[in-house]
Amino acid sequence: MNARPRLLVTRQVFPQVIERLAPYFELDANQDDEDWPRATLLARAADRDALFVAASDRVDRELLAACPRLRMVATGSVGYNHIDLAACRERGIAVSNTPDVLTEATADMAWALLLSTARRVTESEHWLRAGQWQRWAFDQFLGADVHGTTLGILGMGRIGSAVARRARGFDMKVIYHNRSRAANEAELGARLVDRATLLAEADHLVLVLPYSEATHHVIGARELAAMKSTATLVNIARGGIVDDAALVEALRAGRIAGAGLDVFEGEPALDPRLLAVPNVVLTPHIGSATRSSRMAMAMLAADNLVAFAAGQPLPTPVAAG
Ligand code: DGY
Numbered sequence: 001m002n003a004r005p006r007l008l009v010t011r012q013v014f015p016q017v018i019e020r021l022a023p024y025f026e027l028d029a030n031q032d033d034e035d036w037p038r039a040t041l042l043a044r045a046a047d048r049d050a051l052f053v054a055a056s057d058r059v060d061r062e063l064l065a066a067c068p069r070l071r072m073v074a075t076g077s078v079g080y081n082h083i084d085l086a087a088c089r090e091r092g093i094a095v096s097n098t099p100d101v102l103t104e105a106t107a108d109m110a111w112a113l114l115l116s117t118a119r120r121v122t123e124s125e126h127w128l129r130a131g132q133w134q135r136w137a138f139d140q141f142l143g144a145d146v147h148g149t150t151l152g153i154l155g156m157g158r159i160g161s162a163v164a165r166r167a168r169g170f171d172m173k174v175i176y177h178n179r180s181r182a183a184n185e186a187e188l189g190a191r192l193v194d195r196a197t198l199l200a201e202a203d204h205l206v207l208v209l210p211y212s213e214a215t216h217h218v219i220g221a222r223e224l225a226a227m228k229s230t231a232t233l234v235n236i237a238r239g240g241i242v243d244d245a246a247l248v249e250a251l252r253a254g255r256i257a258g259a260g261l262d263v264f265e266g267e268p269a270l271d272p273r274l275l276a277v278p279n280v281v282l283t284p285h286i287g288s289a290t291r292s293s294r295m296a297m298a299m300l301a302a303d304n305l306v307a308f309a310a311g312q313p314l315p316t317p318v319a320a321g
Contacts, residue, residue, distance in 0.1 A: 005049035024309040059083040074301040094321025096304035101296035102288035107162030113260025119143040152202025155209025199226040211238035224250035239264040
């Protein structure tokens with residue numbers, strides 16, 4: 001009988017996921033969720049045939065060079081900008097991700113941030129918790145309407161569509177900008193516009209596009225200046241799509257009304273000036289963090305690994321190997 005392939009699971013996963021993987025692999029799993037320095041990751045990965053990584057693990061040429069046996073990388077995320085796909089393809093390493101299972105939860109989170117930002121939920125809560133609420137007033141924490149306004153979506157993939165679908169309940173006009181026209185545009189009641197129109201007309205702009213060199217700082221000082229001064233911006237996609245330094249300046253100067261951010265450049269570190277800006281809602285990359293979604297993501301990554309071990313086609317490949 002052939003030896004089982006060796007798998008490294010870099011982050012703590014649900015016990016059911018370990019149970020699913022255990023019959024197929026010789027496992028090294030970081031179930032204590034230790035914060036491995038890069039050198040530890042490289043050393044632990046060195047003799048592995050497969051890796052189960054998270055979006056915070058950089059799978060680059062350095063790591064691949066350290067892993068001569070590596071044949072499969074499964075990421076427990078839909079985003080795969082942390083993986084050098086070209087390098088994996090060159091080496092014949094298969095890569096999988098976790099699409100679909102987090103779409104609805106992530107769209108919910110976009111709305112949580114949109115509503116909290118527009119209606120100043122966290123800002124007013126901090127004020128209340130600080131014991132500053134002495135009396136009610138007509139002009140306390142006036143925010144922006146959400147119902148009946150224009151929702152702009154940059155990037156109309158699965159999550160963008162799910163965000164757009166929810167806008168119906170708020171009687172919103174939906175406009176979007178995308179590389180191509182969305183096939184479900186009519187069903188969504190959404191209108192494709194150019195980027196300049198999107199920026200100029202959106203009352204609430206949600207970013208849902210993958211990160212790549214081409215989308216680096218797609219929202220910078222110029223784009224922020226082109227938005228309505230009453231607009232809100234929501235980023236549930238990836239840090240680096242927004243120029244965080246330019247955003248701080250725009251928020252401070254009142255060039256836009258507020259921002260809801262789940263992702264940051266260089267996270268988990270973030271521009272400390274963001275912490276001092278009141279009109280921003282900050283969450284620690286929890287877009288997909290519901291119990292069922294995170295379980296489904298981890299299980300789908302495991303299903304891909306099991307398929308690899310069994311020599312079967314991967315359920316959700318991004319590179320064939
Ligand atoms: C994803 O799946 O890409 C989410 O951002 C979690 O990392």
